Amino acid sequence: MIRFLNVSKRYPGGQDALRGIDFELTGSDMALLVGHSGAGKSTLLKLISVMERPSHGQILIGDRNLRTVKRRDIAPIRRQIGIIFQDHKLLNDRTVFDNVALSLIVAGVSYRESNKRVRAALDKVGLLKKEGMMPVQLSGGEQQRVGIARAVVNRPAILLADEPTGNLDAALSDEIMDLFVEFNRIGTSVLIATHDLRQIERLNKPVLKLDQGKLIKNDLALKAPSTI
Amino acid sequence: MSWFSQNKTECIASMHRLMHTPFSSLMSISVVAITLSLPAIMQLMVGNAERLGQSWEGRPQLSVFLAPGTTEARGLELTLELQAKPEITQVEFVSADQAMEEFKMLSGLGSAIELLPENPLPASLLILPDSNFDSAEATTQLQAQLRQIPEAEEVQLDLEWIQRFNSMLDIVESGAQVISILLALAVILTVSNMIRLAIINRKEEIEIIKLIGGSDAFVRRPFLYQGAQIGLAGALLASLITYTVLLWMNGPIGRLASLYGSDFGVQGLSAQGLSWLILAGGGLGLLASVLSVSQHLRDIEPR
Numbered sequence: 001m002i003r004f005l006n007v008s009k010r011y012p013g014g015q016d017a018l019r020g021i022d023f024e025l026t027g028s029d030m031a032l033l034v035g036h037s038g039a040g041k042s043t044l045l046k047l048i049s050v051m052e053r054p055s056h057g058q059i060l061i062g063d064r065n066l067r068t069v070k071r072r073d074i075a076p077i078r079r080q081i082g083i084i085f086q087d088h089k090l091l092n093d094r095t096v097f098d099n100v101a102l103s104l105i106v107a108g109v110s111y112r113e114s115n116k117r118v119r120a121a122l123d124k125v126g127l128l129k130k131e132g133m134m135p136v137q138l139s140g141g142e143q144q145r146v147g148i149a150r151a152v153v154n155r156p157a158i159l160l161a162d163e164p165t166g167n168l169d170a171a172l173s174d175e176i177m178d179l180f181v182e183f184n185r186i187g188t189s190v191l192i193a194t195h196d197l198r199q200i201e202r203l204n205k206p207v208l209k210l211d212q213g214k215l216i217k218n219d220l221a222l223k224a225p226s227t228i
Numbered sequence: 229m230s231w232f233s234q235n236k237t238e239c240i241a242s243m244h245r246l247m248h249t250p251f252s253s254l255m256s257i258s259v260v261a262i263t264l265s266l267p268a269i270m271q272l273m274v275g276n277a278e279r280l281g282q283s284w285e286g287r288p289q290l291s292v293f294l295a296p297g298t299t300e301a302r303g304l305e306l307t308l309e310l311q312a313k314p315e316i317t318q319v320e321f322v323s324a325d326q327a328m329e330e331f332k333m334l335s336g337l338g339s340a341i342e343l344l345p346e347n348p349l350p351a352s353l354l355i356l357p358d359s360n361f362d363s364a365e366a367t368t369q370l371q372a373q374l375r376q377i378p379e380a381e382e383v384q385l386d387l388e389w390i391q392r393f394n395s396m397l398d399i400v401e402s403g404a405q406v407i408s409i410l411l412a413l414a415v416i417l418t419v420s421n422m423i424r425l426a427i428i429n430r431k432e433e434i435e436i437i438k439l440i441g442g443s444d445a446f447v448r449r450p451f452l453y454q455g456a457q458i459g460l461a462g463a464l465l466a467s468l469i470t471y472t473v474l475l476w477m478n479g480p481i482g483r484l485a486s487l488y489g490s491d492f493g494v495q496g497l498s499a500q501g502l503s504w505l506i507l508a509g510g511g512l513g514l515l516a517s518v519l520s521v522s523q524h525l526r527d528i529e530p531r
Contacts, residue, residue: 079441089436106442
């Protein structure tokens, strides 16, 4: 699903955020991206969501090469990726329902269909009763779950999460992570950036460990060398 | 969702957004309305003045000055003769004495003129052509015909001052066009600045929408609607302003016209003029938002 082939990223300032990254996340994988802050986790996620472009190497999602993808093709690629942020990035002037529905509206899903799907997604994260509330009326954990519902409602092939449990206590963190496990079980590939050691141990999933832009532990090494 | 229903939704959402901040929206719309109403009022005034000019132009008058020494009897005879012509509605004979009386009265020179040894003014015939023969061509022909009268010393067609009036009007009109273009530019600048502010205000929302896969077209659409709606609402308000200004001016203008024995009344915006105004408002608003969006939306990318 996602392939990194010798990917490096150097920011305009001259600092190397990532160096020579190789890995492959297939359709059924769930992996954890770990490392200290500043190790390059966020940069790696930004490369997948085409917020940044690689300086060297190739990134493939399906058969699309993200290094050369045209501007107008970025939106369709992002629709295949559900992204969850540490700070939720919800629209505070819209209800929970409308926040989740936004993912479907941008994808052009019909109203009747999207009503059903939004309710199903909110049900999945246990927030169906709060669909009419505003994000500020919710707790941090609930807001995170709205973000998850928004990310999964369009049934993306890939879920990316950047420190999704960063601000949550242990019990809430478990709940959130278990949601990701469930989505992975029904065929979504999941990549979670975290420095929550407890979760890394508890989940027992493949790990990509970054240190100063290099992969120092890679449970997702390339299965076959690529010709690209 | 179909393209149409998505657009309908966006259009309504954009209207809600405008109404959500009624005061600032009304201010923006008023600025556009005032800017649009100025050229509309100017065009109307020029149009009305043109109509006034045309109503004068339709009644040209010919003056036939008779040679000195032509008797009053001969003058009256000519009057009857000309009256019989189908091209002529009315002939008025002004004898030399009558002309003198009139001149005394109008010039205010009074007794000074009485010092003249003899009356220097000629007798004349004032001729009003029939309305079927009042085209420029027909009147010039009539003028040539009247010159054939042996006693006619000079035949004058009183069109010159109307021509002067019309050419002055042409200058005013082209001035109004230049000002209209400048004001249209002002509308574009105003609306595009409003849209720029709206984009900045919704920067976070735009970033999020782009992150979850909203295309450029999707992000652009609400701002295009907003621009077009500000323009349209501005045009509607401008037509109201124009109407009010005309009501205001109709009284004084009517009084002035009645002093000249005319029942001329100011004509307001025609249906055509109104549609032009609305089209211009919506079009300029849309154009402004296209310009603004193409300049500022690209810069907002999720980070």
